[in-house]
Amino acid sequence: SSGINAEYGGAEEVDEGIALHEAYEKMGLGRAQYISWTISFLIAYSDYAELTLIALIIPYIRCEWDLSSAFEATITISIFVIYAVSAIFCGRLADIFGRRTIMSITTFILIIAAGGAALASNKWLFLFWRSVTGFCVGANFSTIVVYSTEFCPNAYRTYGPVIAIMGSYFSMFSVNLFGYLVLNSIGWRWLIIIITIPVVPAFILLILFPESPRFLVVSGQQEKATAAIQTMAWLNKVDLPEKMRVYCEEPPELGSYTVLWKTVEYRTPAIALAIMYFSNILIETGVLVFLPLAFISSFCGADSISAPKRDRCATLSQDDLWMLSVSALGSLVGCMMAFFITNKIGRLKPLRVGTGIQVGVMALLFMCFGKFYLFGVASLIKLTNAIVVMIIWIIIPESFPTFIRSTATGLINSAGKCGAVVGTAAVILLFYVSHFLVISVFVAAAILTFGMSFVLKKETKDAILADT
Numbered sequence: 001s002s003g004i005n006a007e008y009g010g011a012e013e014v015d016e017g018i019a020l021h022e023a024y025e026k027m028g029l030g031r032a033q034y035i036s037w038t039i040s041f042l043i044a045y046s047d048y049a050e051l052t053l054i055a056l057i058i059p060y061i062r063c064e065w066d067l068s069s070a071f072e073a074t075i076t077i078s079i080f081v082i083y084a085v086s087a088i089f090c091g092r093l094a095d096i097f098g099r100r101t102i103m104s105i106t107t108f109i110l111i112i113a114a115g116g117a118a119l120a121s122n123k124w125l126f127l128f129w130r131s132v133t134g135f136c137v138g139a140n141f142s143t144i145v146v147y148s149t150e151f152c153p154n155a156y157r158t159y160g161p162v163i164a165i166m167g168s169y170f171s172m173f174s175v176n177l178f179g180y181l182v183l184n185s186i187g188w189r190w191l192i193i194i195i196t197i198p199v200v201p202a203f204i205l206l207i208l209f210p211e212s213p214r215f216l217v218v219s220g221q222q223e224k225a226t227a228a229i230q231t232m233a234w235l236n237k238v239d240l241p242e243k244m245r246v247y248c249e250e251p252p253e254l255g256s257y258t259v260l261w262k263t264v265e266y267r268t269p270a271i272a273l274a275i276m277y278f279s280n281i282l283i284e285t286g287v288l289v290f291l292p293l294a295f296i297s298s299f300c301g302a303d304s305i306s307a308p309k310r311d312r313c314a315t316l317s318q319d320d321l322w323m324l325s326v327s328a329l330g331s332l333v334g335c336m337m338a339f340f341i342t343n344k345i346g347r348l349k350p351l352r353v354g355t356g357i358q359v360g361v362m363a364l365l366f367m368c369f370g371k372f373y374l375f376g377v378a379s380l381i382k383l384t385n386a387i388v389v390m391i392i393w394i395i396i397p398e399s400f401p402t403f404i405r406s407t408a409t410g411l412i413n414s415a416g417k418c419g420a421v422v423g424t425a426a427v428i429l430l431f432y433v434s435h436f437l438v439i440s441v442f443v444a445a446a447i448l449t450f451g452m453s454f455v456l457k458k459e460t461k462d463a464i465l466a467d468t
Contacts, residue, residue: 020217023229023240024153030236033152035209037163040148042202043107044167045174047137049195050114052175054079054130055288057188065123073428075127076289077421079134084417086138091410094139095254098219099147099406100211103140107203110136114196118189141168142413146406149397150212151232161393162339169331169386171195172288176328214402219254253403260404260411265458269399270408272455273392274415276355279445279452280389281416283362283381286423286442291378293431330379334386341387342394346459351391355450358384362446365439388449398460419445 054076062072094102113136116129141164149160175195182191213232216225233240253259260266341350361384364377400408426441 020213020225020229021154023213023233026240027229027233027236027238028153029156030238032232032235033156033159035205035235036148036151037159039202039205039209040144040160040164041167041170042198042205043103043140043144044164045171046110046196046199046202047141047171048168049171049175049198050079050110050133050137052172052288053192053195055292056175056179056183057191058289059292060183060188061123061126065126067123069428071123071127073425075123075130076424076428078127078131079137080285080417080420080424082131082134083138084414084421086135087142087410087414087417089410090139091142091413092257092407094143094146094406094410095215095404096219098211098215099143099150100206100209103143103147104203104206106136106139107199107206110140110199111196111203114192114199118192138414138417142409143406145393146397146409147212150214150402150405157397158339158343158394161397162335162390165386165390165393166332166335169328169335172331172382173328218403256404257407260400260408266400266404266408269395269456269458270411272452273396273399274412276449276452277389277392277412277416278419278422279449280385280392280419282419282423282426282445283358283442284385284389284423285420286427286438287378287381287385289424289427290431290438291374293427294374294435328382330382331386334383335390337383338387338390338394342391347391347395348453348456348459351388351395351456352450352453354384354387354391355446355453358388359443359446359450362439362443365442366436395456395460399458 058072058076061067061075067075090102090106110133113129113132117126117133120126120129145161145164147160148164149157152160175191178191178194182194210228210231211224213225213228216222216228230240260270338350338354361377361380364380367373396409396412397405423441423445427438430437430441
């Protein structure tokens, strides 16, 4: 049969051959995709659990090690700074050496780093191991979204980013829930160990599962690509030609920043998505740090200018931990809403509506009528933020070709963690000065996201990964 690889325009007569996109469509949905989604969920869960964790345990380690405000900010922010650097660096490496290769290494290191942080005897060791954690999660999250997406036929490609984001938001809920169960009983060290457990089966599955066939094809590893496709076909119980070969014309340089920057159809969405993700992660992370402080302080009793009272050894009550856990459910609901809406009516309209609503919801923080009001507003913020973030992550892999997909994703993900640095720093440095300033930062970020949503012009709902 004649195989035409639509992804890169290659065309030749191949005996018993099949094009890559044809193989994907023939295999359909099965165990191969379920395994890739399981890996995606577990890694995204572990990565975001590590990021969520610090907001909960800061009040405890602040008192245990008598942390200064500067060192407290350093511990909190360092993970995001190193994450941002790692996302850029490892995103490109994943386009050069493979998605699975990079994630296998960083996932193994993540397990060690989590154990080191749990056993840290002083603040400096804790800072070191949290920095290593930041490097690993920066490498993993953007890469796992690309990896899981590239295992799917076109009709199911949105499941990759959706399941990854679901894993991350589920971790926000469960980490708060575990905090409710163990923080005030067996302590923060055990909490670190508990939330790292899911990364162990993810690491084992990565070792056993093949590399992305799309990456193997564009990197010229045709035999390995064929073997990976055959493994997927075996898992899905589908028969493909025994002598099947997949192929493509020589693509541009793998992981090329030059191609990404000089090509307008890649540069424009990369910049717009990076700014939007920066703003939304600023909000998401800032609110994560803001809420525990608001619950343990006199936030609701302070006026809009004066500072809430500070108690260095104040900790969260069981009721506070419970409300933080339940409010995180808003993120899961928002994620599912975004998935169903975008599959029905596209990406751009829901994105613009969602960012517009987000501005109004953020402004509700300027008022506070007690903890239950704060709980309700927090749930709404997490709902709207999850909708916007989910749509952004659905658009990202649809906007770039395979040979620079991980590079572009890493850059956008890095921008998000720069937003996390700004959001965290704004809360830690300004909350006890004036919460009005902190909330103003959140509202400004929401307005910026709304404006950038109109920069994106191309609807990617009906795009095929091969065509992009």
